[in-house]
Amino acid sequence: MFLPADCPEWDNVVASAYSLKKQTIEYDGVSFKLFSIKKKPAFYTNAPYLDSGGLTFDDDQLPEELSQQLYKLIEKHHLKYVLLKSYQKLNLNYPGYYCIDEGYCTFVLDTKSGIDDIWKKKLKAKTRNQIRKAEKYGFNVRIGYTELLDDFYRVISRCWRDLGTPSHSFDFYSIILEEFSNKAMIIVLYDKEIPVSTSMIFNIDGVVSNPFAGTLNQYKPTSVNNLLYWTIIKLACDSSASYFDMGRSRINQGTYNFKKSWGGDINSLYYHYFFHKKQSVPSYDTRFLRMATSMWKLMPLTLAKLFGPYLIYRVL
Secondary structure, eight states, X not given: OXXXXXXXXXXXXHHHHHOOEEEEEEETTEEEEEEEOSSSOOEEESSTTSSOOBOOOSSSBOOHHHHHHHHHHHHHXXXXXXXXXXXXXXXXXXXXXXXXXXXXXXXXXXXXTOHHHIIIIISOHHHHHHHHHHHXXXXXXXEESGGGXXXXXXXXXXXXXXXXXXXXXXXXXXXXXXXXXXGEEEEEEEETTEEEEEEEEEEETTEEEEEEEEEOGXXXXXXXXXXXXXXXXXXXXXXXXXXXXXXXXXXXXXXXXXHXXXXXXXXXXXXXXXXXXXXXXXXXXXXXXXXXXXXXXXSOHHHHHHHHHHHHTTOO
8 A cells, every 4th residue: 555654755744844864775676764853863763753654565574684774773873673664564583573463453445436335335324324414514615735724724733732642833734735746635624614624635546545634622523524534535536546544543442433434444553663672662651641641632722833843753
């Protein structure tokens, strides 16, 4: 599956927005790009600020030559680890290697059969009713590019703050639209003229994905989020895309159950860690992070927009 992280345009986005440090590893005529922050990098990864990359091999075995290059990179730069994000589980019998192979997934909807088939055969009755409910509410749907960027950012920055997550800067999203040109676009749903739900989507080699999306909390009872996803699916079908990748979810949690209702196939997401020495995998569910998340939700939106990019910059 060809994803934004695999495109040269994404290299330009992270270079322009965050000036990340890049390392290139050559293997069998293919270049693998890894990124880290510039000052005192602790690790490198292949898909900065995205859930996964399309890193795949003909079999499930990571080539020994490639793994050796990874460990040389770790030793040279005194890194804690290298992280490879992939849709394919890679096997490697090597000290210091660990794979997180459960807990995270994405749902991928096959859109080749067309919108009518998806409506009648793939969507659950409850999902169809929620789409109808949102349509009756009378939301205005707009699809475009930079002309919708202000409204997109207005929604996405508030949504991320409400989740307790630092958000990217306005310039980050602007650079995406500039670099990806017609491969990236914005959908905004309005209550009259108030933007309430939005997504920045990519359409790359027949795969539509929406890594950046959000709906204002007060509008979730209207099922506008269902109308947003239905709009993305219709756009995918109209553009003859083959698949809609709905993005990462934690199994059996809120977004998992929502995305499951659209009839897509579940695909596991794998996170491969290469350690210099025996270490534990970084935890993102610590008491400190839970407390920081709770405090971030209470931060004034103006401050969240100001400080968010400085924090998320390090979370590759």
